[in-house]
Amino acid sequence: MFAVFDTLRKPLRLLILPFVAFALAACEPGLMTNTGSSKGPKVDTSKPIPVALLVPRGGSASDNLLAQELENAARLAIRDLAGVQIDLRVYGTGGSAALAATAASQAVNEGAQIIVGPLYGEAANAAGNAVAAQGVNVLSFSNNASIAGGNVFVMGQGFDDTSSRLVRFAKATGKDKILVLHSNDVAGQLGRNAIMNAIAQNGATSAGAVDYSLSQESVIAAVPRVKAAVEANGANAIFLTTSSASALPLFAQLLPEAGVLTTSTQYIGLTRWDIPAQTLALPGVQGGWFAMPDPSATAAFSQRYSAAYGKTPGPIAGLAFDGIAAVGALARSGKSNALSTANLTQGAGFRGANGVFRLKTDGTTEHGLAIATVRNNSVVIIDPAPQGFGGAGF
Structure with missing residues (x-):
């Protein structure tokens, strides 16, 4: 079993997104x-x-x-x-x-x-x-x-931006009956809402939602509920809000073991599944989808920053x-x-x-995101980031 077990026994603060995790704050709109x-x-x-x-x-x-x-x-x-x-x-x-x-x-x-x-x-x-x-x-x-x-x-980069990009791609490739698997804390609920909105806005079909508490016991108990919902509602995709720092390693192991196979049910992640790199070795994320910034642009910026300042920039x-x-x-x-x-x-x-x-x-901001999958423990881009948007501009 993955080392996340010990972590999941404790209350967790699930961060909104690992690439800008610390940008979320609990506050009311002005x-x-x-x-x-x-x-x-x-x-x-x-x-x-x-x-x-x-x-x-x-x-x-x-x-x-x-x-x-x-x-x-x-x-x-x-x-x-x-x-x-x-x-x-x-x-x-x-x-x-x-x-x-x-x-x-x-x-x-x-x-x-x-x-x-x-x-x-x-x-x-x-x-x-x-x-x-x-x-x-x-x-x-x-x-x-x-x-x-x-x-x-x-x-x-926020939940709405990421959800919309992934649901559009899922709909276009026939993975249009989407079950949402989310934690029942604030971050998980925000993620669920963003995914549900993206499903409605992009003409996909909701196959329901399964929630869980941030504990090992609750995650384990959610697995048969997910399987039952997939079978009852005809889901061909599961959209997970969790990250590799939380319940993803456990779900990635237990869901396939329970018969929710990645060959028939597309796993989709709201967070980056390549951070940290060891996440890519999990059996359950093989073939899964997630969104990420344009890799070529990111690499070019990182190289320029490193050349100027002698270190790699943070996310x-x-x-x-x-x-x-x-x-x-x-x-x-x-x-x-x-x-x-x-x-x-x-x-x-x-x-x-x-x-x-x-x-x-x-x-809010719309980013030109790429769709990535995991193959043989490596990241592969399956739908490149757009190089421009329609509309008048400079």
């Missing part, structure tokens, strides 16, 4: 009123554009490391902006919502015309509220969709690169309203560290 498409300060693109970068510097040691990686990536992006000058101003938030609000207000008072960051959901929510009245947009690194909207954008560093890339692309237009909500949400999107992405009018 009361944003800045929803007009014209919102955003006027800018003079012939001069350096003041951009505030809010990072969790001044917090824990891990926060300080994240802060440095985010700043490094932002400065790397600035090097690419031919014809555009960015006056980058870095503010530490200490990972605190209160300090993030103070930093955002200070940044705007000192002339910042857009804010890139902060990281955590509560901090992003607070920063957005602090500068909403001035019409300044916030491109946060969070993936917490509950804080998105108004002048706050969440740039992290969220690319979000700071993306924020600066978007600002630069818009500023290149020469328009005084370059940083308005309407321009930030232009349909063609932008090209960033992990491939193409576009900011949506609801404050």
Whole structure:
């Protein structure tokens, strides 16, 4: 049996997504009123554009490391902006919502015309509220969709984005009767809701849902319930919300042993099944699907970052690169309203560290994701990431 047994005996905090796991925070959406498409300060693109970068510097040691990686990536992006000058101003938030609000207000008072960051959901929510009245947009690194909207954008890859990409692919390949297997904590319920919404929006069929508590006993008890639901509802796919740090290793072993075979039932993961790498050796994930950023773009960014700073970037560093890339692309237009909500949400999107992405009018971000499978303990891309989006843009 996999070593996850000892972990599952204890209460677990299931993180939203391993690639931006720490971006989720328990907070209520702010009361944003800045929803007009014209919102955003006027800018003079012939001069350096003041951009505030809010990072969790001044917090824990891990926060300080994240802060440095985010700043490094932002400065790397600035090097690419031919014809555009960015006056980058870095503010530490200490990972605190209160300090993030103070930093955002200070940044705007000192002339910042857009804010890139902060990281955590509560901090992003607070920063957005602090500068909403001035019409300044916030491109946060969070993936917490509950804080998105108004002048706050969440740039992290979230459940809705991932679910939609995977369900579209499943529907197109005939795996359209989908059973959702989810934990009954907040993260599992959010994942379930995102998958169910994606099923409805993409014309697939729901084969129900099976939940479980975050304990070894509950996971084991869920297995016969999953098998019964697959047989009763004719499911040809199971969409799991769990990660390799939680119940995935146990389900990957027990479900096939119980007769829910991967040859007839497609396993789909809401999280990355290649992190950590040893997950790829689990028998139950062989042939499974998951979504990931464009591997070629990610590799190219990692190589450039490593060449510049002598180390490999962490999984969220690319979000700071993306924020600066978007600002630069818009500023290149020469328009005084370059940083308005309407321009930030232009349909063609932008090209960033992990491939193409576009900011949506609801404050979330759509990423150009690839569909991967696991074959012989290795990752194989079976549907490449798109290289662009439809719609007008720059």
